[in-house]
Amino acid sequence: QSALTQPASVSGSPGQSITISCTGTSSDVGGYNYVSWYQQHPGKAPRLMIYDVSNRPSWISNRFSGSKSGNTASLTISGLQAEDEADYYCGSYTSNSTLGVFGGGTKLTVL
Amino acid sequence: EVQLAESGGGLVKPEGSLRLSCAASGFSFSDYEMNWVRQAPGKGLEWVSYISESGTSIYYADSVKGRFTISRDNAKSSLYLQMNSLRADDTAIYYCARGSILLLFDSWGQGNLVTVSS
Numbered sequence: 001q002s003a004l005t006q007p008a009s010v011s012g013s014p015g016q017s018i019t020i021s022c023t024g025t026s027s028d029v030g031g032y033n034y035v036s037w038y039q040q041h042p043g044k045a046p047r048l049m050i051y052d053v054s055n056r057p058s059w060i061s062n063r064f065s066g067s068k069s070g071n072t073a074s075l076t077i078s079g080l081q082a083e084d085e086a087d088y089y090c091g092s093y094t095s096n097s098t099l100g101v102f103g104g105g106t107k108l109t110v111l
Numbered sequence: 112e113v114q115l116a117e118s119g120g121g122l123v124k125p126e127g128s129l130r131l132s133c134a135a136s137g138f139s140f141s142d143y144e145m146n147w148v149r150q151a152p153g154k155g156l157e158w159v160s161y162i163s164e165s166g167t168s169i170y171y172a173d174s175v176k177g178r179f180t181i182s183r184d185n186a187k188s189s190l191y192l193q194m195n196s197l198r199a200d201d202t203a204i205y206y207c208a209r210g211s212i213l214l215l216f217d218s219w220g221q222g223n224l225v226t227v228s229s
Contacts, residue, residue: 048217052213093213101158102156
């Protein structure tokens with residue numbers, strides 16, 4: 001069982017917006033602004049999409065945004081495109097003995 | 112262009128050992144923190160281990176503590192993971208990833224499969 005909780009799947013139509021949630025505890029998501037999001041296409045390595053809750057690497061489209069409220073972080077993708085279909089993972093620093101934890105992943109389907 | 116290339120994976124029997132390597136290029140390796148992250152078949156990501164730029168700070172996930180050893184050779188721009196007392200649940204694709212212990216991994220290798228089975 002993953003330390004962070006994500007929905008197993010979400011879906012949306014092209015052009016729509018979707019939000020993926022990532023719920024942790026005060027020891028990880030809620031306690032630090034060190035939440036990151038990764039996109040992974042089948043058979044490929046993960047790719048950093050968001051870091052430090054809401055910061056976007058320069059190579060990532062501004063259609064991707066991140067936020068946090070309490071112990072729950074969120075990734076929002078606006079203007080859905082076919083190439084956004086992938087698995088998405090959240091990750092967070094944690095004060096527990098295992099210093100980094102991921103969510104179980106969310107499969108995004110673009111209808 | 113940043114490139115990370117893992118090698119050394121394969122099939123190993125339970126309780127066996129394996130050493131993974133990660134060759135880095137396209138950046139100043141000695142200036143960056145590095146990590147190992149794994150993904151069991153069909154499962155999610157799991158952070159495994161971290162090493163600081165100079166190798167003086169090292170951390171492990173509880174699941175591998177006492178069995179795995181991370182190291183680096185900055186002169187060779189290489190990262191290593193020595194895996195001992197391997198178990199079936201260590202079966203996974205192992206990725207080397209550039210970035211901090213704060214789970215900010217901005218570059219990943221293509222991954223290397225380790226299968227632990229008798």
